[in-house]
Amino acid sequence: MKIKPNTLVAYKGGGYDGCFWEWNYAYIDKSGEFHSIFASGRNGCDNREELENCEDPYDFDLYDMGNAEDRRRFGSEEGVRGTVLCARWFAENTDTRIKAKCDRCGCQTDVLGHGSWGDYAGEGGTSYFPQHIFCGKHPQLREDY
Numbered sequence: 601m602k603i604k605p606n607t608l609v610a611y612k613g614g615g616y617d618g619c620f621w622e623w624n625y626a627y628i629d630k631s632g633e634f635h636s637i638f639a640s641g642r643n644g645c646d647n648r649e650e651l652e653n654c655e656d657p658y659d660f661d662l663y664d665m666g667n668a669e670d671r672r673r674f675g676s677e678e679g680v681r682g683t684v685l686c687a688r689w690f691a692e693n694t695d696t697r698i699k700a701k702c703d704r705c706g707c708q709t710d711v712l713g714h715g716s717w718g719d720y721a722g723e724g725g726t727s728y729f730p731q732h733i734f735c736g737k738h739p740q741l742r743e744d745y
C-alpha cells in the first residue's frame with residue numbers, strides 16, 4: 601500500500617502479550633518523510649516501508665491532512681487519547697491544527713486549549729486517559745487531570 605504525502609495514519613500497533621493491540625499513529629509529511637507520532641509493541645512501525653508493508657489494509661485509517669473534511673473526521677472518530685496525542689504532535693511540529701468534536705454540543709474545539717491532559721507515558725498502554733472532550737462552553741464538565 602502506497603501512502604500519499606501529508607497523510608496521518610492510524611494503524612493497529614501494540615501487540616505485547618497475546619493479541620492485545622492499540623492504535624498507533626504515524627504521519628507522512630508533505631515531502632514524503634515518515635514521522636512516528638506514537639508507536640508501541642512489536643507492531644509499531646519505525647519507518648515508511650514497514651508501515652506501507654503492513655499486511656492488512658483494514659487495519660488502517662488514512663486521513664488527508666490537506667483536507668478539512670478528513671481533519672474533522674479524525675477529530676470525531678479517533679479516541680480522545682489518539683486525538684490529543686496527534687493534536688499535540690501536530691502543534692509542535694507542523695502548522696496544522698487538529699480540532700476535536702465536543703462530546704456535549706458537537707462543536708469543533710481546540711483540544712490543546714483544555715489545560716492539562718496529563719502526560720501519557722506511552723509504555724504498556726495502561727495509563728489512564730480522559731474519555732471525553734468538552735469545549736469551553738461547559739466548564740463544569742471539564743475533566744481535570
Ligand SMILES: [Zn+2]
Pocket residue numbers: 702703704705706707734735736737738
Ligand atoms: Zn461544547
